[in-house]
Amino acid sequence: MAALKEKRTCGQRCEDFGRFVWNSDNGTFMGRTPVKWVYISLYYLAFYVVMTGLFCLAIYVLMYTLDPYAPDYQDRLKSPGVMVWPDTYGEEKVEINYNTSDKCSWMKMTNILNKFLEPYNDTAQHECYNHNCTKGKYYIQNTFSAPDHTKWACSFTKSMLGPCSGHEDPTFGYNCSMPCVVIKMNRIINFLPTNETEPPPYVNCTILEGHDNVDKMEYFPEGGIMDRSYFPYYGKQAQPMYVNPLVAVRFHLVGERSAKIQCRVVSHQISYQNYHDPYEGKVDFSLKAVK
Template sequence: MATLKEKRTCGQRCEDFGRFIWNSENGTFMGRTPEKWVYISLYYVAFYVVMTGLFSLAVWVLMYTLNPYTPDYQDRLKSPGVMVWPDTYGEEDVTISYNTSDKASWMGMSKILHEFLEPYNDTKQLHCNPYDCTMGKYFIQKSFSAPNHTKWACAFNQSMLGACSGIEDPTFGYNCTMPCVIIKMNRIIDFLPTNSSSAPPYVNCTILSGQENVDKIEYFPTNGTMDPSYFPYYGKLAQPTYVNPLVAVRFSLVGKKQAKVQCRVVSEKISYENIHDPYEGKVIFYLKAVK
């Protein structure tokens, strides 16, 4: 019958560990002689130097082949999305609801619009975008002729939104039953919404339900047009002062003062029937004024 292995004391174990750390008989440190430690250290230094060099080379090649001004792949962005302000987005829909008798309620809506329009201030636009653009034509730029190796951008002034600019009426109509909403089309680099001979894109709003509760719809600028001079967009690095063209829509609510509205950007190159993307080319929202 095999004998049981002798149980070692704590002192013996510490002695064995100390011998493993430094063995004076064999002249080894942690099982290796100093000469072998030098060899293995040199091996790993060389290994990690080569690995670091290969990684740096791969990153350099990647960055060298990338265009900093234009994404390599935009195949999923054939048609832009559309958004509405005040941006009171819920989980499934956009509901712009306010109480004309509650100052905090309608002031909340107007505050959102004032903050959104802050970059469009006329003075700021005059300073940031002094270039005199030719309206009615695409602003094609093949060179970086603006300061700091950038491209020019056309100014869009807050005052161009007329009665919905918040200048004459700081409440944007939310203290009564004539609220304004602002429609913005998202940016796509190098996107031209129409052929050169076609009419410019424009915003058209239709009442999906509650038609009897909307007496009138007004657009600012006139006819809800987005001037071609704001296209194409060349990217944030190329056009750091670019601002999206906007269209403001004012509704005159009557009756129950509520409606379901669809606003879409009408253009031959902008689709709006994609059931998988409810914001492609259009935006649907609920508008409701209560007392």
């Protein structure tokens, strides 16, 4: 019968560990002589220096080939999405519901619009170096002639939204049954919504449900037009002062004062029948004013 292995005491184990850390007989530290520790340290130093250099070279080559003003690859839709403000989203749709008798209710809508339109204040736009562009023509820029090596952007002030600007009526019509909504088309770099022979893109709203509850719709700017001078968009770094053109729609609600509405940006270059993306080229929302 094999003899059982002798059980070592704690002191013996500590002594073995100490001998492993420094063995005076062999002159080794943790199993290696000082010379070998120098060799292995130099090896790993050289190894990580080379790996770091290769990584930095790869990043440098990648950044050198990228355009800082536009992505080389875009996985966004070729046709822009459309959004509506006040952006009060329900579980599956936009629901703009408010109570004309409850100040907190309609002030919520007013505050959302005021915050959204802050970049469009006349003073803010005049402080920016945005150009007053030629209406009806695309603002093509092949050079970076604006300050800080950027491109110019056309001014869009909220006063261009007329009665829906908040100047004449700070409540945007939400204290009564004449609410305003603001339609915005999302940005796509270098996107031109029409060719030169076609009319400019414009917003058109249709009543899907509750036709008898909407007496009239008004568009601001007139005709709901998004002028060509705001296109193309060259990117955030190239046009840091760019603001999207907007269209405000004022609804005159009557009867039950509720309706389901679809607002579409009309252009041959903008698709709106994508089943998988309900916000491409259009936006559906419900509008209801209760007393």
